[in-house]
Amino acid sequence: MTGEPQPDCLFCKIVEGHIPATIVRETDTTVAFRDINPQAPTHVLVIPKVHYENAAALAAGAPQAAADVLQEAQAVADEDKLDSYRIVFNTGAGAGQTVWHAHAHVLGGRGMEWPPG
Structure with a gap:
């Protein structure tokens, strides 16, 4: 945790x-971009x-930034x-986190199973 x-x-x-991404939205506090390995x-x-x-x-550490991520989602x-x-x-690794920077996945356009796996 650093900020x-x-x-x-x-x-x-x-x-x-410094690394390219297909950015779909950007605000003062967030960046939204297409996943390179889409699951939906x-x-x-x-x-x-x-x-x-x-x-x-x-x-x-930054509750307003967390809220901003949800608003952008x-x-x-x-x-x-x-x-x-x-x-x-x-x-956490046990939940499938592979990049150690907080991020939300927005998934849609197909049916979703429950439980998610």
């Missing part, structure tokens, strides 16, 4: 423009521009005209 950009963080590099017709990652390791750290769903969708935060 400061991390030089070895993939998502910090996307925020800084719409699969967009929404990240805070500040670096926090996971959703729990983001909520504790809704905006992504609206832009993609999704009437139903899923927002997923993987927190």
Whole structure:
């Protein structure tokens, strides 16, 4: 948990423009971009521009940034005209987190199973 950009963080590099991404939305506090390995017709990652390791750290350290991520997830769903969708935060390796920068997956455009797996 830092709030400061991390030089070895993939998502910090996307925020800084050092790694290309298909950006669909950007605000003062967030960036939303298409996942490079989509799991649904719409699969967009929404990240805070500040670096926090996971959703729990983001909520504790920057609650307004966490709220901004959720607002942008809704905006992504609206832009993609999704009437139903899923927002997923993987927190920890056991939950499938592979990039250690808090991020929300916005998934839609197909039916979703429950439980999610």
